[in-house]
Amino acid sequence: MSEQGQVPILSVKNLTVGFTTEVGAVEAVRGVELDLFPSEILAVVGESGSGKSVTALAMLGLLPGDAKITGQIVFQGTDLLRLNHREWSALRGGRIAMIFQDPAAAFDPVFSIGHQIDEVIRLHEPGLGRAARRTRATELLSQVGIENAESRLSRYPHELSGGQLQRVMIAMALAGRPEVLIADEPTTALDVTVQRDILDLLAQLNRFQRMAVLLITHDMGVVADIAQRVVVMRQGRVVETAAVEVLFDSPREDYTRGLLASLPSASPPTQVSSPSSPLLEVRNLTLSYSSGFGRSTEVVRDISFDILAGEFLGLVGESGSGKTTIGRSLLGLIRPSDGAIRLNGQDLHRLSRRDGTCVRSRIGAVFQSPAGSLNPRLTIGQSIAEPILTHLDLSPKRVASRVGQLLEQVGLPSDWRHRVPAELSGGQRQRVALARALALDPILLIADEPTSALDLTVQAGVLQLLCDLQQTHQFACLFISHDLAVVRSLCQRVLVLREGEAVEIGPVEDVLQNPSADYTRRLIASAPTLDPRVQSARRRERLRLLGNAA
Amino acid sequence: MLLYFIRRALTAVPVLVGISLAVFLLVHLQPGDPFVGMISPDTTPEEKAEMLRRIGYLDPVWVQYLRWLGRAARGDLGYSIQHGTAVQVLIGERLHNTVLLAGSALALSLAVSLPLGLYTGLRRTGVADMMLSNLSFVLVSIPAFFLAMVLIKLFATEWRLLPTSGVVTVGMNYTGLAHIGDVARHIVLPASVLAITNIAILNRYLRSSVSDLIDHDFVRALFAKGLSRRAVIVPHLLRNSAKPLITVVSLEIPGLLSAALLTETIFNWPGIGRLSFEAVQGRDYPLLMGIVLFLAVVTLAINLLADLLYAVVDPRVRLVR
Numbered sequence: 023m024s025e026q027g028q029v030p031i032l033s034v035k036n037l038t039v040g041f042t043t044e045v046g047a048v049e050a051v052r053g054v055e056l057d058l059f060p061s062e063i064l065a066v067v068g069e070s071g072s073g074k075s076v077t078a079l080a081m082l083g084l085l086p087g088d089a090k091i092t093g094q095i096v097f098q099g100t101d102l103l104r105l106n107h108r109e110w111s112a113l114r115g116g117r118i119a120m121i122f123q124d125p126a127a128a129f130d131p132v133f134s135i136g137h138q139i140d141e142v143i144r145l146h147e148p149g150l151g152r153a154a155r156r157t158r159a160t161e162l163l164s165q166v167g168i169e170n171a172e173s174r175l176s177r178y179p180h181e182l183s184g185g186q187l188q189r190v191m192i193a194m195a196l197a198g199r200p201e202v203l204i205a206d207e208p209t210t211a212l213d214v215t216v217q218r219d220i221l222d223l224l225a226q227l228n229r230f231q232r233m234a235v236l237l238i239t240h241d242m243g244v245v246a247d248i249a250q251r252v253v254v255m256r257q258g259r260v261v262e263t264a265a266v267e268v269l270f271d272s273p274r275e276d277y278t279r280g281l282l283a284s285l286p287s288a289s290p291p292t293q294v295s296s297p298s299s300p301l302l303e304v305r306n307l308t309l310s311y312s313s314g315f316g317r318s319t320e321v322v323r324d325i326s327f328d329i330l331a332g333e334f335l336g337l338v339g340e341s342g343s344g345k346t347t348i349g350r351s352l353l354g355l356i357r358p359s360d361g362a363i364r365l366n367g368q369d370l371h372r373l374s375r376r377d378g379t380c381v382r383s384r385i386g387a388v389f390q391s392p393a394g395s396l397n398p399r400l401t402i403g404q405s406i407a408e409p410i411l412t413h414l415d416l417s418p419k420r421v422a423s424r425v426g427q428l429l430e431q432v433g434l435p436s437d438w439r440h441r442v443p444a445e446l447s448g449g450q451r452q453r454v455a456l457a458r459a460l461a462l463d464p465i466l467l468i469a470d471e472p473t474s475a476l477d478l479t480v481q482a483g484v485l486q487l488l489c490d491l492q493q494t495h496q497f498a499c500l501f502i503s504h505d506l507a508v509v510r511s512l513c514q515r516v517l518v519l520r521e522g523e524a525v526e527i528g529p530v531e532d533v534l535q536n537p538s539a540d541y542t543r544r545l546i547a548s549a550p551t552l553d554p555r556v557q558s559a560r561r562r563e564r565l566r567l568l569g570n571a572a
Numbered sequence: 573m574l575l576y577f578i579r580r581a582l583t584a585v586p587v588l589v590g591i592s593l594a595v596f597l598l599v600h601l602q603p604g605d606p607f608v609g610m611i612s613p614d615t616t617p618e619e620k621a622e623m624l625r626r627i628g629y630l631d632p633v634w635v636q637y638l639r640w641l642g643r644a645a646r647g648d649l650g651y652s653i654q655h656g657t658a659v660q661v662l663i664g665e666r667l668h669n670t671v672l673l674a675g676s677a678l679a680l681s682l683a684v685s686l687p688l689g690l691y692t693g694l695r696r697t698g699v700a701d702m703m704l705s706n707l708s709f710v711l712v713s714i715p716a717f718f719l720a721m722v723l724i725k726l727f728a729t730e731w732r733l734l735p736t737s738g739v740v741t742v743g744m745n746y747t748g749l750a751h752i753g754d755v756a757r758h759i760v761l762p763a764s765v766l767a768i769t770n771i772a773i774l775n776r777y778l779r780s781s782v783s784d785l786i787d788h789d790f791v792r793a794l795f796a797k798g799l800s801r802r803a804v805i806v807p808h809l810l811r812n813s814a815k816p817l818i819t820v821v822s823l824e825i826p827g828l829l830s831a832a833l834l835t836e837t838i839f840n841w842p843g844i845g846r847l848s849f850e851a852v853q854g855r856d857y858p859l860l861m862g863i864v865l866f867l868a869v870v871t872l873a874i875n876l877l878a879d880l881l882y883a884v885v886d887p888r889v890r891l892v893r
């Protein structure tokens with residue numbers, strides 16, 4: 023849909039936003055131009071730091087006071103940058119509403135959701151009485167698909183799931199009857215199945231309420247799913263604007279092509295020849311957390327699987343399915359309440375303390391957040407040297423040369439060893455975490471969502487590195503992920519997990535092409551593909567089915 | 573919610589028993605006996621032993637402890653040696669003065685530190701914030717007795733604005749409004765001394781919790797809903813920073829009561845603090861034990877109240893087992 027002749031409802035003209043930082047003035051947004059037309063979904067894409075969120079916050083006047091803003095943001099003929107406090111208040115949440123990335127963090131934890139919706143209604147429809155506001159809040163919750171809406175009003179944010187909270191957040195945004203909805207990475211913190219539901223909801227609101235949506239995302243799959251036009255941003259500038267089909271079929275800019283190409287491709291990985299006995303055997307593993315007073319909650323029930331030497335086994339499932347807990351038990355961080363974990367035939371949890379330490383030193387680990395898993399006070403050289411110093415008796419010189427070697431293996435200059443994590447980007451930090459995991463030459467690597475916190479292009483680099491390192495080191499890997507595309511490009515076999523139980527296990531291609539379980543099918547169908555046409559056909563079909571059902 | 577409260581209340585029981593045991597043993601370990609300085613020096617050791625036996629002093633320690641505890645549980649804290657009156661009656665007579673003083677000091681410190689903490693927390697980098705922070709640091713560092721003397725010197729001796737001691741002006745027998753005004757004039761100085769240190773502490777806590785909160789996503793989301801600055805600050809920021817505030821205040825109240833010992837003595841304020849000072853000086857063990865036990869119970873009660881308030885201001889606490 024191109025809006026020739028239509029007047030944009032919101033247009034950003036030559037917007038520049040600068041911040042004063044310790045290293046001097048930094049321009050986060052430079053001369054951005056974009057138009058949002060009535061009742062369209064416009065996606066703004068780009069990597070972190072491309073200025074997309076800053077642009078969105080500027081549209082609501084939510085930038086910090088020290089931001090230097092020039093240019094114009096015209097909303098229905100008014101330049102928003104000239105508004106005073108009172109005028110901003112009337113506009114925000116009323117005519118332009120916004121929803122945020124992490125719904126769990128976007129609610130005030132100590133007020134009920136009913137109260138928080140009521141605040142918006144009270145503000146934007148001052149005439150309504152208490153009972154009328156309550157009715158309206160209930161309607162809004164039902165509208166966004168919350169069941170038993172009336173009784174949910176008295177719930178608190180921590181009592182709802184992430185997906186439900188994002189629905190409530192959307193209901194809250196709708197409360198002021200906005201003409202424009204700004205959605206800042208609305209599904210990044212959610213599972214794929216939940217993401218699909220939220221995107222469905224946004225598409226419906228756009229279609230039936232004729233609400234314009236400005237969707238900020240770094241996920242090209244989401245863009246293909248619901249956007250009609252796309253603005254690509256890089257380093258604070260708009261590099262390309264196009265209709266979604268045009269952008270995906272024939273991207274004009276190299277950068278856009280890079281964004282599209284860095285999605286994990288679906289090339290089948292090489293099969294490993296199966297040796298007689300598996301490297302890791304997990305038998306009837308049951309894991310539980312104590313919930314106090316002698317009670318415990320089982321998070322993982324009766325799981326059995328093997329990992330062969332040199333094999334990548336993908337472990338997929340929604341959040342709360344027990345993926346991470348399994349990874350932690352393999353690292354010896356949780357004792358199984360039942361079952362056995364054997365590495366090369368030795369039961370990890372039946373060994374003496376010293377033997378256990380020795381066996382565990384052959385298992386490396388990489389975690390989701392590279393920022394959280396590196397000690398910020400240690401240089402990266404010290405972080406990498408730590409496992410070596412703990413387990414091996416080497417001279418300082420040998421340790422130093424090993425650290426240098428490891429840094430070069432993960433593609434970082436060896437003289438970076440004196441830097442601290444804060445001086446590195448997310449991708450570089452994850453490389454350091456990899457180097458540390460490889461320091462003891464492990465035979466098994468536990469990788470828990472190692473790329474989920476990274477931008478797509480960075481993710482591609484780290485995954486490639488992981489493959490290359492596997493070639494040289496020949497380690498096996500348990501790759502925990504919620505991203506089926508990544509698992510497909512990396513793993514030979516995959517184990518699908520749901521609420522702590524194994525749904526199916528098998529070669530990646532078999533499972534993803536011909537899933538035998540409904541759950542796996544749902545998981546696959548929820549992951550957006552990169553083809554806008556396929557995606558919109560899927561959506562139409564789904565909405566039709568929903569319509570028939572209702 | 574009720575279950576949560578009952579659990580909290582039950583955990584207080586062993587603490588209370590522990591405190592009573594500690595108080596009892598500490599006093600029991602003192603050299604000498606309760607009759608030192610009380611009976612005539614002519615009494616023969618035999619007579620004295622007979623008297624001690626009669627009051628149960630020679631019984632095994634645990635029997636004495638249980639007897640004391642049993643009486644205390646019924647509200648009978650024994651007789652003060654100095655005053656010859658029941659300890660609970662003495663405490664009751666002085667209690668309202670201490671409550672009046674500590675209560676005014678608390679009210680004063682909250683009234684000043686709430687707006688101050690919010691203001692400085694919201695303007696972390698401002699000059700005003702820096703000056704107020706430094707000032708509060710200075711105030712925390714001044715010992716209360718010194719501050720008291722400086723205030724007495726300035727307001728009472730030099731400028732003759734306020735009285736230095738007592739609750740009421742002796743010999744005036746004011747009634748009604750005049751009486752209230754008289755008490756108010758007397759309370760200004762001691763309450764200010766107690767409040768000033770408190771203000772500085774509360775201000776620092778509130779400032780840091782507000783300035784942490786302001787960076788939260790949900791605060792930005794509140795502004796995005798169209799709420800005015802005031803509508804964000806008053807209900808949302810205040811209620812979210814209430815928990816640390818409740819913690820500090822509940823820790824400060826016992827502090828206020830014990831600081832009253834000093835302040836009440838300096839300002840000649842007839843409260844629990846001065847009573848305990850007198851009890852120590854006069855080796856009045858029953859009175860001392862009664863006061864310590866009473867303060868311990870008050871402290872526990874305040875902690876329990878704080879636990880209850882946590883659950884009121886933060887729904888997440890209600891889930892905690």
